[in-house]
Amino acid sequence: MKFLTEYRDSDIVQGILAEINRIAVNEWVLMEICGGQTHSIMRYGLDQLLPKNIQLVHGPGCPVCVTSLELVDKALAIASLPEVIFASYGDMLRVPGSNGDLFSVKASGGDVRVVYSPLDAVKIAQENPNKKVVFFAIGFETTAPANAMSIIQAKMMGINNFYLLVSHMRVPPAMHTILSSAHNRVQGFLAAGHVCTVMGYWEYLPIAEQYQVPIVVTGFEPIDILNGILMTVDQLEKGRVAVENGYSRVVSLEGNIQAQQVINQVFSECDRKWRGIGNIPKSGWCLNPNYLDFDAEIIFDVEQIQPEESPVCIAGKILQGLNKPTDCPAFGAECTPVNPLGATMVSSEGACAAYFRYTEVS
Amino acid sequence: MMTENSQDIPGLVCPIPLAHDDKIVLGHGSGGKMSQDLIEKTFFPPLDNPILRAANDAGIAVIDLPQKNGEKVTCRLAVSTDSHVVNPLFFPGGDIGRLAICGTVNDIAMMGAQPSYLTASFILEEGLNIEILQNVLESMKDSAAESAIQIIAGDTKVVEKGKADSLYINTAGVGILPPGVNIHGANSQPGDIVILSGTIGDHGIAVLEARGDLGFKSSITSDIAPLNGIVQDILKITDQIHTMRDPTRGGLATSLNEVAKQSQVCIEIYETKIPINPAVLSACEMLGFDPLYIANEGKFLLIVPEVFVEPILQKMKSHRYGQDAVIIGRVRANPKGRVLMRTSIGTTRVVDILSGELLPRIC
Amino acid sequence: MCLGIPGKIVDIYNKDGLQMGKVDFGGVTREACLEYVPEANLGDYALVHVGFVLNLISEKEAQETMQLLREIADVDSELNPE
Numbered sequence: 001m002k003f004l005t006e007y008r009d010s011d012i013v014q015g016i017l018a019e020i021n022r023i024a025v026n027e028w029v030l031m032e033i034c035g036g037q038t039h040s041i042m043r044y045g046l047d048q049l050l051p052k053n054i055q056l057v058h059g060p061g062c063p064v065c066v067t068s069l070e071l072v073d074k075a076l077a078i079a080s081l082p083e084v085i086f087a088s089y090g091d092m093l094r095v096p097g098s099n100g101d102l103f104s105v106k107a108s109g110g111d112v113r114v115v116y117s118p119l120d121a122v123k124i125a126q127e128n129p130n131k132k133v134v135f136f137a138i139g140f141e142t143t144a145p146a147n148a149m150s151i152i153q154a155k156m157m158g159i160n161n162f163y164l165l166v167s168h169m170r171v172p173p174a175m176h177t178i179l180s181s182a183h184n185r186v187q188g189f190l191a192a193g194h195v196c197t198v199m200g201y202w203e204y205l206p207i208a209e210q211y212q213v214p215i216v217v218t219g220f221e222p223i224d225i226l227n228g229i230l231m232t233v234d235q236l237e238k239g240r241v242a243v244e245n246g247y248s249r250v251v252s253l254e255g256n257i258q259a260q261q262v263i264n265q266v267f268s269e270c271d272r273k274w275r276g277i278g279n280i281p282k283s284g285w286c287l288n289p290n291y292l293d294f295d296a297e298i299i300f301d302v303e304q305i306q307p308e309e310s311p312v313c314i315a316g317k318i319l320q321g322l323n324k325p326t327d328c329p330a331f332g333a334e335c336t337p338v339n340p341l342g343a344t345m346v347s348s349e350g351a352c353a354a355y356f357r358y359t360e361v362s
Numbered sequence: 363m364m365t366e367n368s369q370d371i372p373g374l375v376c377p378i379p380l381a382h383d384d385k386i387v388l389g390h391g392s393g394g395k396m397s398q399d400l401i402e403k404t405f406f407p408p409l410d411n412p413i414l415r416a417a418n419d420a421g422i423a424v425i426d427l428p429q430k431n432g433e434k435v436t437c438r439l440a441v442s443t444d445s446h447v448v449n450p451l452f453f454p455g456g457d458i459g460r461l462a463i464c465g466t467v468n469d470i471a472m473m474g475a476q477p478s479y480l481t482a483s484f485i486l487e488e489g490l491n492i493e494i495l496q497n498v499l500e501s502m503k504d505s506a507a508e509s510a511i512q513i514i515a516g517d518t519k520v521v522e523k524g525k526a527d528s529l530y531i532n533t534a535g536v537g538i539l540p541p542g543v544n545i546h547g548a549n550s551q552p553g554d555i556v557i558l559s560g561t562i563g564d565h566g567i568a569v570l571e572a573r574g575d576l577g578f579k580s581s582i583t584s585d586i587a588p589l590n591g592i593v594q595d596i597l598k599i600t601d602q603i604h605t606m607r608d609p610t611r612g613g614l615a616t617s618l619n620e621v622a623k624q625s626q627v628c629i630e631i632y633e634t635k636i637p638i639n640p641a642v643l644s645a646c647e648m649l650g651f652d653p654l655y656i657a658n659e660g661k662f663l664l665i666v667p668e669v670f671v672e673p674i675l676q677k678m679k680s681h682r683y684g685q686d687a688v689i690i691g692r693v694r695a696n697p698k699g700r701v702l703m704r705t706s707i708g709t710t711r712v713v714d715i716l717s718g719e720l721l722p723r724i725c
Numbered sequence: 726m727c728l729g730i731p732g733k734i735v736d737i738y739n740k741d742g743l744q745m746g747k748v749d750f751g752g753v754t755r756e757a758c759l760e761y762v763p764e765a766n767l768g769d770y771a772l773v774h775v776g777f778v779l780n781l782i783s784e785k786e787a788q789e790t791m792q793l794l795r796e797i798a799d800v801d802s803e804l805n806p807e
Contacts, residue, residue, distance in 0.1 A: 001643070001751040002733075011800045015797060015800050045707075194729045197779045222707050
């Protein structure tokens with residue numbers, strides 16, 4: 001596949017790695033906040049390749065896993081209603097709420113459907129006028145333009161049985177939270193390439209400046225990720241601080257203006273709870289006043305749902321790179337992949353689940 | 363709340379599925395860890411016996427046939443059963459009828475037995491077009507002829523509208539196991555070579571496309587095929603085959619993990635050697651699937667001592683259903699029970715068993 | 726948030742009020758919304774996420790980056806396979 005497979009060339013991978021080994025003299029802690037990048041790192045074993053003095057910490061970048069327990073429980077409650085067809089991206093079906101997941105709702109008779117695109121959910125609404133179709137609009141900035149367009153299309157076509165359950169997260173506030181922590185260890189960031197495809201990277205300039213931390217926009221294939229690491233380490237070794245673009249084939253400084261305009265038309269910033277971390281102010285997007293007719297949280301009576309995060313779980317500290325999974329008293333005991341307490345064990349790409357698996361093998 | 367420190371960690375998915383213990387969910391039918399857990403925890407306790415526990419593609423029944431002179435002749439029969447619930451009933455490259463015949467034929471063939479007789483029972487949904495049923499039966503007739511088997515017993519039931527997805531078929535089959543053949547999931551040895559008969563992922567992606575929910579189009583066709591012929595050809599070269607498996611639900615990764623666990627060995631495979639149709643790879647990239655977990659219905663794994671590899675490969679490549687046969691890995695002693703993959707960039711990673719339902723991801 | 730795959734735009738049309746296109750991912754095609762890339766033309770390569778084109782892919786930038794990476798990696802230049 002063009003623009004994909006050539007970025008997996010093992011000769012170039014080895015070559016960039018050699019360069020990283022050459023220039024990386026000091027110890028550095030880097031973080032990526034992107035589930036897709038974490039997945040790629042795991043899938044290709046990229047962290048095995050890095051020199052020992054470069055530590056890669058996986059940040060809270062998987063929207064599926066950091067969607068708050070509260071919203072997952074609301075989703076389960078709404079999906080259980082007989083008049084509802086609940087449409088969702090595939091990977092949300094597995095996320096555990098306080099009591100089961102969307103699969104268990106389906107097993108109990110709920111009409112839960114997987115869609116690839118939010119426009120497919122609009123189509124379901126069109127084809128089922130007697131049902132209320134609720135779409136679980138999760139994601140970071142990458143997915144917001146798609147989720148926003150579904151509402152715009154529904155409004156344009158006069159479809160009045162389509163609703164969104166919104167759980168959008170924004171990356172910059174999460175970075176602020178991580179970097180402003182007194183115990184922060186992260187010294188360089190790999191910015192999420194597809195978030196930046198939409199938003200550009202202008203938002204990261206003040207962050208780099210304020211915290212004096214290099215930020216490199218990074219892609220997803222092995223060569224892209226290693227290149228992002230190389231560019232970050234190069235800045236760190238030279239004592240430079242800048243926001244650089246390592247994914248220029250799709251990312252520009254200003255991003256996709258059209259998409260940002262539509263996002264602003266449909267959404268505005270609001271506070272958002274992150275599973276395993278807690279509330280991060282202004283880190284979410286919620287529907288604008290003129291789209292509240294589509295807001296499933298308002299239309300369906302789910303205000304009373306208030307689940308509690310496990311008091312034992314230290315996922316928040318792990319997600320910020322402050323602790324290792326083995327520091328947690330629940331790790332491997334009450335908290336295992338089969339019975340996860342927090343985000344980092346919920347996802348098999350999460351630090352805790354990865355540690356659980358790899359400590360077994362070695 | 364469960365506190366077990368599970369030895370088997372679900373595959374690279376985001377996020378890890380709950381262990382559903384009180385109700386059946388779709389993940390229980392996916393062929394991966396959840397299916398295995400269901401069998402271990404719910405099915406084995408009341409039905410347990412050593413033959414079932416061997417957990418191969420077919421059960422081996424040992425029958426002592428008394429002779430007139432008072433002596434006994436021992437005969438081994440491979441017995442298997444399979445139910446088919448595919449939706450839609452017809453898809454590019456096959457249909458539920460062909461699947462029903464080949465599924466059971468292949469389970470028996472994977473033991474090294476030659477399937478001879480099958481049964482077929484049908485659950486028909488009220489309202490099903492008889493013409494559809496006739497088309498399915500025609501397909502079964504053709505597949506039976508190709509496999510050289512006969513259907514010698516059958517049953518039909520009709521259920522009310524809404525109680526069956528048009529049509530469910532169960533087939534059961536028997537085949538005689540020749541003396542000296544001991545093909546078993548627990549037989550793989552360090553030093554053995556792993557051969558794969560052809561491209562992976564074709565069936566699963568073809569059916570997904572035919573379902574239409576994910577909206578993609580391609581020319582991918584299912585690979586449903588009876589494998590007893592090619593297996594018999596291989597057995598003429600040697601009967602010292604250690605393990606054979608056809609990686610159906612759960613895919614190549616799941617089958618390899620099962621064997622690694624049963625044989626208590628490590629299986630190492632090489633990513634660059636695994637044959638995949640480029641269109642299947644594109645579909646997987648687009649949806650976020652790993653082709654290692656996608657169902658195949660006309661492919662098999664062969665684990666054999668190195669000395670037999672060349673003649674077997676040659677024989678397979680000259681057969682219609684083995685043209686893309688290739689060595690994909692080898693068996694090592696350690697770490698026991700693990701499947702490792704050498705990636706295209708030279709790193710090594712763990713390949714786990716499929717956890718729950720295979721779902722497209724956005725993450 | 727991140728599963729974005731490159732594909733080639735092989736058809737452009739309007740459907741239900743939105744600019745849509747057919748994208749070829751190398752043997753597999755799927756419909757994708759082109760509302761965010763009004764400048765898209767047939768034959769352009771696009772990054773697709775959940776059925777939406779987020780941006781077009783710049784061949785020029787890709788080639789420049791790849792050239793640079795090859796130099797860093799000390800790998801001889803070769804033609805990009807299609």
